[in-house]
Amino acid sequence: MAEVTKGGQQATVAPAIELRGISKAFGPVQANKDISISVQPGTIHGIIGENGAGKSTLMSILYGFYKADEGQIFIHGKETQIPDSQAAIAAGIGMVFQHFKLVENFSVLENVILGVEDGAMLKPSLAKARKSLKSLAEEYELHVDPDMLIEDLGVGVQQRVEILKALYREADILILDEPTGVLTPAEADHLFRILNGLRDQGKTIILITHKLREIMEITDTVSVMRRGEMTATVKTKDTNPEHLAELMVGRKVLLRVDKVPAKPGKKVLEVENLRMVDDHGVERLKGISLNVRAGEILGIAGVSGNGQSQLLEVLGGYAKATGEIRVNDEPIDLTGKYSDGRSRRRRGIAHVPEDRQEHGLIMDFPAWQNVVFGYHHAPEYQKNKLLMDNAKILEVAQDKMDRFDVRPPNPLLEAKSFSGGNQQKIVVAREIERNPDLLLVGQPTRGVDIGAIEFIHKQIIALRDEGKAVLLVSVELEEILSLSDRIAVMFDGHIMGERLPDQTDERELGLMMAGVTQEGDAA
């Protein structure tokens, strides 16, 4: 294990948190291996690592969800046992989870006092909390209307409520798990201002993320985790993104995507005035019009939940809609009567779905059966009229897994036993290799490790260079900016406008993602 350098430690001040030799195994999987880390009070400490590197496990140990097999926890220099989250709160630790833990139909105030009411009657607690929220709001720019119901608040504000909850419990160590995943760039900036304010007031903050940009922007110190081990702790100002990426992956990675300029051909996909109402009667697509040409990538940017998923579902053939979609000048059915995933594939539309575990793969099927999933009617996979040619499919799967560098390259393993990145490679191999005219890609690198991101991006670019049309939906602006030849921004079921990647930046796209209408764009 790499040596831990304790950056900036002053001999007199005990670390806010010090972990010594923490290990945790789940069955045969060693999630944390002999981890030692010390976090200085009044700093923002980033923990970065790929998915499955053990970041969340470590924080869950700190918050009392798991018990470490070995190791000690020191809070402000004192050894502390944290058997449950009550003990963590008592030790001054507050946690903001990636998925908020709020009661949707309670008000902000009610959520804040939940579990820490002072007595049998609510009124005194509520009054106390109201006063305390007011002072917290002024101190840290954490403005929230205490009487609003959670369900009426945006995600950015909901996150503020989570932070308020922790502060109300007098946390002086705040752990945030992937806090910007659901935020627009502007909301993320706001969050960072809040975090900076908290640090200035002497709070200690641990920020878990896989986004290098955030680490560089806000942290004082950063620890890198890889495969359950803490590989390095460095001062942020002494490092750079390339170096961190290398530490995370264990080899040099290309962060920028290399590509030649697009040579757009004829229009492959044309969408006109597409409207879609979901099962709850909510209109999710409000008149979408766009087109994608052969040999180009159209990136759809937007905060998740603004209709991008529905657009992919309609195009992929499993949701009904009205309007018109033409592929290669031929209209495709939108009523759901004659349209399904199978008929879309016959029309040359391949689809890497947003959620590979829910949609893209049957997690309990072995890899080889997943390699034909959706294409299992193809004549080359049939032995005769009645039976499938399993031997042939197994062979095809082995070949694809070798060429797409799926690890381990064992087609008999169940899909669920592969890492996120390798699962995604299986899906990408399946969809790309059917030689589609149009490839729909949703969140191609969500939950995918950096090494695999590079590979998947290359595959998408290669398909474009072969003259295929690609529609890319991603909530990662960096990904949109580096892959797309054109960018359309979606907000609340509308296309807010289109931009060229070299004539725009994250700030402008971020404003459009937040629904700010620009001059010259029809909303």
Add this chain to the structure above:
Amino acid sequence: MQKMPKWADVALIPLLNLLIAFVLSGLVILAIGENPIKALQTMITGALGSTYGWGYTLYYATNFIFTGLAVSIAFKAAMFNIGGEGQAMIGGLGVALVCLYIPFPHWSVALLFAMAGGAIFGAAWAFIPAYLQARRGSHVVITTIMFNFIAASLLNYVLVNVLRPQGEMNPQTAAFPEATHLPTLHEVLAPIGISFSKSAPVNVSLFVALAACVIVYLLMWRSRLGYEIRAFGLSQDASVYAGISPFKIIMVAMLLSGGLSGMMSINNTMGEAERLVLNSVEGAGFIGIAVALMGRNHPFGVLLAALLFGFLYQGGSELSLWTKIPRELVTVIQALVILFTGALDNMVRGPVERIFIRAAKRGAN
């Protein structure tokens, strides 16, 4: 990461479950003052000690193979069809109508038609719950169990008021004509010089059941339809993404399931009773659930589990015949086996998994 070897999953765990069930049953027998060793001996001699015993064991097993396969197919599509009992009853009606009203030249032709009759009637009985599930989302567990009661009442009405011959006191049909009588194992084996008990009811339906195991295996693991059924059962969202129609899969899986349950009646109605009697299914539809659970929803697992339950049924009735152990206690023993092999499976699985993981770790270090 493999938690434990496959052989432990398919063989060791069921055997351990069975062992626990038998030990507990032994304690119960001990508690009522009987000798559990002697009881086990009685069961084994009674069920496996003679061709007569085997004849009954295999006869029951035949029933359970059909209903076990039926439950397992539906289960693969994530449909819990607990209407096997009713589907088998109505299947019996189909078999009876075919046998009573079509004049057959030979039993083999009769068997083919009776299979079709039983399967179509059984499938028809599964059709309404299947349709309600596929189109309206009415839960198939609720509807199939209600259809069991409807089937029982319907059969009661038909046997009392429609199909009962004049002068017959019991609610049953007339005896089926001679040409529809299926050869028993005795008649099948006699020409090749093997003597088998004359009075045991096991008949050629056993071979139909064995063939059904093979066909279901090919269907589920080698055909496109089976692939779609299994995919749908594991993830409906993913199946829709892949272009698999949920409506089609629910209907097909339930109709196949109902058809197999209905086909059971060639064994009990056509092969054994040679007339349709009230309550001819005798709970085999429900035993099918346990058989499918224990057989891990795999045709060959179902075959083995059906044999086990055949043994328990036959051994159990011998037990009440030759010892003072009351008939109800036999049901208790069967229930314990179902409890441990089906419902309490995880109780054994967890510790065994941990042992394997520990062993694997020690091996690795």
